Amino acid sequence: MPFTLATWNINSVRLRAGLVGHLLTEEAPDVLCLQECKSPVxxxxxxxxxxLGYPHLIARGQKGYNGVAILSRLPIEDLGHTDWCEMGxxxxxxxxxxxxVVIHNFYVPAGGDVPDPEQNPKFxxxxxFVAEMRDHFAAERPEKAILVGDLNIAPREDDVWSHKQLLKVVSHTPVETDHLAQAQEAxxxxxxxxxxxPEGQLYSWWSYRSxxxxxxxxxxxxxHVWASRDLAPAAHSSRILRAARGWEKPSDHAPVFATFDV
Structure with a gap:
């Protein structure tokens, strides 16, 4: 049976519960992974x-920031979480x-504004965080698995509006894209x-400042939506719902979809 998965940084699940409901009603993914829920569970x-037909929820939450959740109309078992960098x-x-199929839902730290780890603890x-992801999945090579979420890194030149202008901007610096590539490869x-x-400019985030x-x-x-090598051939029909960025009081992120024939 094929299933469709979507990932979306919702930027407050309580504030934007109506938008989540709209997505579930209009687009009807089987599984929706949310990040930056900003809510206790x-x-x-x-x-x-x-x-709305999504009785299954697994989540980890905090008041006011962070937070990840998986909504599903398919039964799903909670496999727990990892406390990356032991930050809680x-x-x-x-x-x-x-x-x-195992689904990992991630919200990688944004990293602040200064792309220098010596000057900026957030960076x-x-x-x-990404290095720990690399080491974890190198040690436990995933099978029949999907990794999704707001990874806060745009890896390719055509994943940003201007590669040249963003090379020193957090989210597209060489050290970040190298770290992400290592995590993906590991x-x-x-x-x-x-x-x-495979080709062309492709975005899932547009700043509120514009x-x-x-x-x-x-x-x-x-x-991003990643799949383990054994599962990747079953994936198809990827798309980004750009229109969601224009909904009333939107998140600054748009949902990303993929379908898997499993």
Whole structure:
């Protein structure tokens, strides 16, 4: 049975519960992974989503920041989380569907504004976080697995509006893209979105600072869907729902979709 998965940095699941409901109703993914939920788990409007046909929820939350959740209309087992960098942040959750597919949902630290780990502890945290991801999946090579989330790094030149102008901007610096490439290679992960859409500019985030985000189109692809090598051939129909960035009081991220024939 094929299933469709979406990942979305929602930037407050309570504030934007209506947008989540709209996505679930109109696009109907089987599984929706959310990041930056900014809510304790018991405050997530789970009943609202259950009424829309998504009775299964696994989540880790914090008041006001971070937070990850997986909404599913398919039964899913909570596999726990990893406390990356031992910071106590709610930045990871894992679940297993009844077909055996394991889903990892990540919210990688943004890294602040200064791309220097010596001057900026937030940037050092980001690099250490991705390095721990690399080492973890190198030691436990994933099989029949999907990794999604806001990884806060746009790896390719065509994943940003201007490669040259963003080389010294956090999210596209060489040290970040190198770290992400190492994490991807160590785990044997395949970038499903770029497998399906190999060419051309592709973005999932547009800054709130730009009121004309659509016409100026200064975006970055920060949100990703990866699959283990054994599962990647089953992936298809990747897309980014750009229109969601233009919804009323939107997140600054757009949902990313992929379908898997498993």
């Amino acid at each position: 018991d405050k997530i409007p789970a009943e609202t989503f259950a009424d 942040d709610a930045r990871h959750i894992a679940g297993r569907l009844e077909n055996g 050092a945290h980001k690099l250490n 785990g044997g992960w395949v970038d499903v979105t770029r497998k399906d859409i 009121p004309n985000w659509d016409s100026s189109d200064k975006g970055r692809r920060l949100d």
